[in-house]
Amino acid sequence: MRHLRAFLAVADEGNVTRAAARLRLTQPAVSRTLAALEQHLGVRLVDRSTHHLALTPEGVVFRDKAAAAVAAFDEALDSGGLRHWPLRLGHAWSAFGPYTTPLLRRWQELYPRTPLELLRIDDRTAGLTRGEVDAALLRGPVEAPGLVTEVLFEEERVAAVAADGPLAGRATLRLADLADETVVLNTVSGTTTVDLWPPDGRPAATLTVANTDDWLTAIAAGRGVGVSAASTAGMHPHSGVAYRPLVDAPSVPVLLARRDAPGHPELPVLAALAHEIVRQGIAPPAAGDLAQGG
Structure with missing residues (x-):
């Protein structure tokens, strides 16, 4: 050690x-x-x-x-953890989207002796590969070795634009509408890359940031536009940012990931509860019902 x-x-x-x-x-x-x-x-x-x-x-x-x-x-060696071993659930941004609060409340009702800790960690695997969490809610493909993932649901993509900019006046947007803009990319934990656009229509310029907060700040300041999953609109409203449905972009899978090794004994219970909450029909936000800037 x-x-x-x-x-x-x-x-x-x-x-x-x-x-x-x-x-x-x-x-x-x-x-x-x-x-x-x-x-x-x-x-x-x-x-x-x-x-x-x-x-x-x-x-x-x-x-x-x-x-x-x-x-x-x-x-x-944490003696406190032997009595109440918390289940640490990581996420890089937006957690479980619209299902976040139902998951936390239902877990507290059913398993009060096992605290469920939701931790935001700005990392592509939300701290999972580094051992900082027991499981993680991730979006998009995950290529880190040694992880097991399962799809919980699919999210539509949205465009994030400056609330006082011309693109905010549009009801919906397409990838081509963003190609002439500087696209802000979160290269640490985000899922969007220039490969989202067709080879002959990729953005003219990009701006890289390291976390969701800097991503929002850059867009609100008019330094560029962004693309994200629909839950970002509800989980990260910003007075300077307007979210608009991106009608021709593929959806984003929301995954529950764990290490391919023995882990917390309640991981199967967490997975089952997450799937149950999705099946209960608490619908993710429709593309037309997105926050209009906070």
């Missing part, structure tokens, strides 16, 4: 000196620990050729494994 914690500190800080300060160790001690870990694994984890350390491709893969191992170790 000491070796894993040292590696994670270096990966997070990008600098051995800062990692040593964070761990309250000397710089030589952290360097020796990292070297010993690499020797044990037989691979180089960190590229030391520049002043700012960078992870090698092997280091990037190992980072998720190390983080999951450390999280599991810390959780196992």
